[in-house]
Amino acid sequence: MAKNNIPDAPSINLLGAGTTIKGDIKSNGDIRIDGSLVGSIHSKGKIIIGETGRVEGEIICKNAEISGEAKAQITISELLTLKASAKIHGDITTNKLAIEPGAKFTGTCNMDNAGYRTEKIQTEYEGPKLKEKIA
Numbered sequence: 691m692a693k694n695n696i697p698d699a700p701s702i703n704l705l706g707a708g709t710t711i712k713g714d715i716k717s718n719g720d721i722r723i724d725g726s727l728v729g730s731i732h733s734k735g736k737i738i739i740g741e742t743g744r745v746e747g748e749i750i751c752k753n754a755e756i757s758g759e760a761k762a763q764i765t766i767s768e769l770l771t772l773k774a775s776a777k778i779h780g781d782i783t784t785n786k787l788a789i790e791p792g793a794k795f796t797g798t799c800n801m802d803n804a805g806y807r808t809e810k811i812q813t814e815y816e817g818p819k820l821k822e823k824i825a
Contacts, residue, residue, distance in 0.1 A: 702719055710728070711729070714732075717734070722738040723744075725743065726745075733751040738757075747763075753766065754770050756772050763781050765782075771789075785802065
């Protein structure tokens with residue numbers, strides 16, 4: 691039951707294809723973006739950027755899955771997943787990173803696992819070439 695008009699469960703939000711928003715979004719729930727956002731997006735939940743989705747600005751959340759394009763500074767507290775169709779231009783800070791072959795990533799990646807060793811990887815990522823550049 692909701693108290694003080696605050697829902698018990700976090701909401702799920704959608705920015706549909708063909709829609710463009712200029713400004714900042716803050717949410718306690720999950721967000722899916724299939725349109726365009728120019729600005730920052732902050733969520734306590736998961737952010738999903740679909741294949742037609744585009745974000746230009748800043749992304750801060752707990753978990754994220756990107757299939758579209760992001761020209762952004764990305765800060766994820768748990769897991770960032772880059773799908774094969776993802777195109778990322780910007781810096782990433784995350785605890786865990788999963789990259790499918792075919793994803794493109796240009797920028798820096800800073801991974802910090804609960805205060806342990808911090809790694810910086812500066813590369814252009816295009817599929818399996820990442821292993822060659824790290825080795």
